[in-house]
Amino acid sequence: MRPELVKTLAQIVGDAHVYTGSDRVAPFVTDWTRRFGGPCLAVVRPGDAGEIAEILRACAAARVPVLPQGGNTGLVGGSVPAAGGNQPPVIISMLRLTDLGAVDELSGQVTVGAGATLGEVQRHAVRAGWRYGVDLAARDSATIGGTVATNAGGVHVIAHGMTRAQVVGIEAVLADGSVITHLSGMLKDNTGYDLASLLCGSEGTLGIITAVRVRLHRPLGRTTVSLIGVGSYAEALELMSRAGIASESNAPGSRLLAAEVIDAPSMDLVCSVADLPWPLEQRWSIVVLLEIVDGGDGSGLPLDESADAVVAFSASDQERLWAYRERQAEAYGVTGVVHKLDVSVPLSKLAACADELVALINTLPDVDTFGIFGHLADGNMHVEIVGPAADDLRADLAVLECVSRYGGSISAEHGVGRAKAAHLHLCRSAAEITAMRAIKGALDPQGLMNPGVLFV
Ligand SMILES: Cc1cc2nc3c(=O)[nH]c(=O)nc-3n(C[C@H](O)[C@H](O)[C@H](O)COP(=O)(O)OP(=O)(O)OC[C@H]3O[C@@H](n4cnc5c(N)ncnc54)[C@H](O)[C@@H]3O)c2cc1C
Numbered sequence: 160m161r162p163e164l165v166k167t168l169a170q171i172v173g174d175a176h177v178y179t180g181s182d183r184v185a186p187f188v189t190d191w192t193r194r195f196g197g198p199c200l201a202v203v204r205p206g207d208a209g210e211i212a213e214i215l216r217a218c219a220a221a222r223v224p225v226l227p228q229g230g231n232t233g234l235v236g237g238s239v240p241a242a243g244g245n246q247p248p249v250i251i252s253m254l255r256l257t258d259l260g261a262v263d264e265l266s267g268q269v270t271v272g273a274g275a276t277l278g279e280v281q282r283h284a285v286r287a288g289w290r291y292g293v294d295l296a297a298r299d300s301a302t303i304g305g306t307v308a309t310n311a312g313g314v315h316v317i318a319h320g321m322t323r324a325q326v327v328g329i330e331a332v333l334a335d336g337s338v339i340t341h342l343s344g345m346l347k348d349n350t351g352y353d354l355a356s357l358l359c360g361s362e363g364t365l366g367i368i369t370a371v372r373v374r375l376h377r378p379l380g381r382t383t384v385s386l387i388g389v390g391s392y393a394e395a396l397e398l399m400s401r402a403g404i405a406s407e408s409n410a411p412g413s414r415l416l417a418a419e420v421i422d423a424p425s426m427d428l429v430c431s432v433a434d435l436p437w438p439l440e441q442r443w444s445i446v447v448l449l450e451i452v453d454g455g456d457g458s459g460l461p462l463d464e465s466a467d468a469v470v471a472f473s474a475s476d477q478e479r480l481w482a483y484r485e486r487q488a489e490a491y492g493v494t495g496v497v498h499k500l501d502v503s504v505p506l507s508k509l510a511a512c513a514d515e516l517v518a519l520i521n522t523l524p525d526v527d528t529f530g531i532f533g534h535l536a537d538g539n540m541h542v543e544i545v546g547p548a549a550d551d552l553r554a555d556l557a558v559l560e561c562v563s564r565y566g567g568s569i570s571a572e573h574g575v576g577r578a579k580a581a582h583l584h585l586c587r588s589a590a591e592i593t594a595m596r597a598i599k600g601a602l603d604p605q606g607l608m609n610p611g612v613l614f615v
Contacts, residue, residue, distance in 0.1 A: 164221045168203045168249065171213045176204040176255075187228060187250050188239055191297075194496050194549050195236030195577060198247040199226070206255045208330060208338050208369040214251060215367070216336035224248040224607045227363040229305030230276060232297040234488075234499050235576025237362045237612040238305070244611070253304050256369060262287035268327055268344045270372040273304025280373070289375035292319030296485040304368045310360035312572030314417045314450075314484075317536035319376060321572065322359060328372030329355035333365075334603040344372045357598070362574050363609035365602045381455025382416060384477040387468040388443030392510035395420050395447045399535055401461035402449050415459075417450035418536035419484045425491075425530035425543070429483055432490040438483065439467045447535065448484050450477075487532045491543045494528060500542040500558045501533075504567035509538050512565040516542060519561055523547075523554050539571040559585055580615045 169177045178184050179201045189196035200223060205211045218225050226248040231238045240248050256272035259279065263269065267289060271280050277291075278298040284291045293306060295313035305311075307329070311322045319325070328342040331354075339354055358368055389395050399418040421429075423444050430437055439446065453459030455472055462468050471477040491497045504512045513531060520529050520542070527546035533539045544554045555578075559569045563585040570579055583592060596614060599606075 164217060164223055164249075165201050167217045168201060168214060171210050171217065172203055172205050176206070178202040178204075184250070187231065187252060190234075190236060190239045191232050192234055192236075192492070192497060192499060194498075195239050195242070197240035197242040197244050199240050199250045200247045202250045202252055204252045204255050208332055211251065211332045211367055211369060212336040212338055214249070215332055215334060218249055219335060219605060219607060222605065222607070224610050225251055225367075226609050227251045227253060227304070227308070227367045229253050229274065229302030229308070230297065230300035232301045233305065233309060233576060234501065234573045235570070235578040237309075237574055237576030237609065241577060241611045246610075248609075251367060253302060253367075253369075256304070258370070259283045262289060262375065263344075266344055267375045267377070268372055269375060270328070270342050270344075270370055271303050272370055273307075273368045274302050277301050277303060277306055284375050288378070290378055291373065292325050292376050293322050296488060303371050303373070307359055307368050307371050308362055309574040310572070312534065312537060312539065314419065314534065316534060316572075317418060318379075318414060318416045323356060325373045326355050326359055326371055327374050329358055329368060330370040331358055331366040331368045334605065334608050338369075339366070342370060342372045344374075360574065362576060362612050364599060364613050365608060379414075379416065379452045382450055382452050382477070383455060383457045383460060383470055383472055384448065384450045384480050385457075385460055385462075385468050385470040386438050386480050386483065387447045387449065387462065387466055388439045388441060389445045389447055390443065392420070392445060392513045395445050395535060396506065396510060398447055398461060399449070402451060402459070414452050415449065415536065416452050417448065417534075419448040419533070420535040420540075421446045421448070421484055421487065421532040422530050424528065425487055425532045426483065428494070428528070428530065429486050429490040432493050433482060433486045435482060438469050438480070441467050443467065446483070448480065484532065487541070487543075491530075491545065494545045496545075496549045498544040498547060498555050499573075500544070500555060501539070501571050501573040502542065502558065502562040502567055502569060503537060503539045503571035504562060504565045506538045508565045508567070509535075509540070512562065512567065513540060516540070516558060516561055519557055520544060520554065523557060525551065526554060534571075537571065538567075556582070575613045577611055580611065580613055583614070
């Protein structure tokens with residue numbers, strides 16, 4: 160049956176777009192973290208929704224699981240097959256669906272293919288005099304479909320919301336090969352369940368997103384970016400709060416666009432890996448990055464004379480300061496296999512939770528290095544732990560349980576994937592999980608859409 164299926168796939172997309180040899184499939188079967196990966200039956204590269212519908216029908220008939228993949232930058236193991244899985248999936252690579260539609264000037268919306276990268280969509284919007292509201296460091300590999308499937312966050316959530324807030328329409332292929340298309344992008348459309356919203360954050364478990372219509376934003380005007388040293392998470396939050404107020408009162412129309420946080424171990428690591436100088440006069444336990452729309456004159460910054468800060472006005476200087484934050488994932492990546500915990504807590508509890516996490520991880524066995532960086536404005540901490548073996552999950556569980564005690568989320572923006580599927584109960588009630596399973600069962604009765612992701 161399986162070689163037959165591969166032949167059928169080749170008839171659908173053409174021989175050149177079906178990979179089976181280990182060299183050809185290698186980039187698709189191991190994830191960005193190198194922590195997750197497993198065998199696949201084949202990688203298939205369809206060119207449109209019609210081909211994807213045929214592929215899904217063929218896989219359903221053969222009872223073979225499918226795994227949609229975008230840029231393979233996901234960090235929770237959902238974009239690659241399970242290790243030692245007894246039913247290797249067909250990986251459906253979305254990278255040929257790269258259409259960029261014309262920007263609709265009246266609505267400020269655009270329809271793009273799921274395989275277009277985030278960076279391509281951002282530049283397409285800018286060329287038309289608009290901007291796309293989501294940004295993250297993996298922008299030149301991550302696809303729009305992947306960012307919708309994970310409901311990606313990134314650095315501008317405080318200004319524009321997460322990916323779900325950008326999506327106004329979707330086209331997707333369901334497990335039975337039916338195509339749902341709802342791309343008109345009308346702001347008012349109360350005609351039943353919002354399937355686009357349901358597919359946001361579904362991580363390939365409900366359907367394959369083939370095109371997305373997103374809202375764009377008008378350019379915001381000039382910004383300032385600053386790095387500021389503080390002594391604690393409590394001070395970081397206080398600074399951010401003052402920045403929000405200052406940016407609104409000092410320069411009318413201005414606003415806080417990003418508020419990020421990097422602790423001293425993470426600063427030390429990125430300085431050494433990326434060969435960057437320590438940017439401030441003193442060594443601080445926490446460095447805050449603020450990006451403020453304030454006409455580019457610094458009038459939105461909440462700094463008094465004693466502040467240890469560096470402020471960038473030009474684009475190149477701003478890029479230089481952003482590197483301390485944007486190169487964190489890469490910096491930890493060179494230290495080995497990293498246990499990456501992406502968590503969030505209510506802002507009012509962030510300082511206490513972060514302090515407890517640091518104390519807790521210091522007591523855990525086999526930890527060589529750890530640090531915290533993240534999206535302060537969103538209560539989102541990326542806790543990176545190096546030392547424990549890839550399959551030693553004690554540190555992961557300790558962090559997730561700690562966050563759960565503070566009423567937080569075990570996945571702020573990366574999704575649940577395979578990495579956290581067993582821990583969903585830490586932040587979702589039994590009733591919620593039952594409802595989610597019912598939706599999954601209704602849309603994917605054979606359980607062939609990315610099995611092992613989201614639910615164990
Ligand atoms: C350096 C770095 C920085 C990052 N920073 C951030 C950040 O700031 N914020 C953030 O949220 N994430 C961040 N990420 C994580 C990652 O970039 C996002 O999760 C991104 O949305 C994944 O997009 P992708 O195209 O690479 O998807 P993949 O990794 O290929 O897939 C991710 C999941 O989505 C599913 N999927 C992919 N495409 C489709 C589709 N068309 N239809 C249905 N399901 C699909 C997959 O099955 C999988 O479950 C970062 C990653 C890296 C490496």
